[in-house]
Amino acid sequence: MDASHADQVLAIYQAGIDEGDATFETTAPSWEAFDAAKLGAHRFVALDERGGVLGWVAVSPVSDRCAYAGVVEHSVYVDPHARGRGVASALLKALVDSTEAAGIWTIQSGVFPENTASLALHQRVGFRILGTRERIGRHHGRWRDVVLVERRSPVVS
Numbered sequence: 501m502d503a504s505h506a507d508q509v510l511a512i513y514q515a516g517i518d519e520g521d522a523t524f525e526t527t528a529p530s531w532e533a534f535d536a537a538k539l540g541a542h543r544f545v546a547l548d549e550r551g552g553v554l555g556w557v558a559v560s561p562v563s564d565r566c567a568y569a570g571v572v573e574h575s576v577y578v579d580p581h582a583r584g585r586g587v588a589s590a591l592l593k594a595l596v597d598s599t600e601a602a603g604i605w606t607i608q609s610g611v612f613p614e615n616t617a618s619l620a621l622h623q624r625v626g627f628r629i630l631g632t633r634e635r636i637g638r639h640h641g642r643w644r645d646v647v648l649v650e651r652r653s654p655v656v657s
Contacts, residue, residue, distance in 0.1 A: 512577045512578070513534075521615045522577070524637050526640075538558040542595060542598050543557065544556065544557050544591055553579070555578035559573060559574045559599070571604070571605070575609065589624065604656065606651070607650065607651045609649050610633070610649075612644060631647075633648060
């Protein structure tokens with residue numbers, strides 16, 4: 501993923517935001533803010549045959565403390581018209597491969613419990629559910645729970 505994908509990446513992000521069950525965010529950030537927040541070595545796009553972005557995955561560090569150097573938080577979004585075609589699975593596989601090669605031992609995220617497709621996807625690709633943070637934040641005027649998911653690398657110790 502690079503700046504040439506920015507408009508499409510942010511449009512897919514905004515589509516996920518607009519659906520209401522992907523994130524607490526209410527609007528996609530600028531490309532500059534997005535780019536600064538994500539680790540460059542661990543962000544990918546899936547492209548169609550014309551070079552259009554079908555989906556993306558990216559990570560951010562969870563902390564600047566050295567003890568957490570091997571822990572990242574990820575996001576994965578797929579264009580609504582490209583869902584159900586294995587795009588998210590392929591993106592998560594690429595992410596796992598790149599993070600393990602870099603010595604990252606944990607990929608984590610929070611998913612709204614209503615986002616059953618995302619929870620099922622994560623479990624299919626080796627994430628486990630750790631638990632639920634109840635009423636952790638307000639979203640469009642109502643309290644929302646977040647299900648914590650993580651994937652621990654079996655090869656990075």
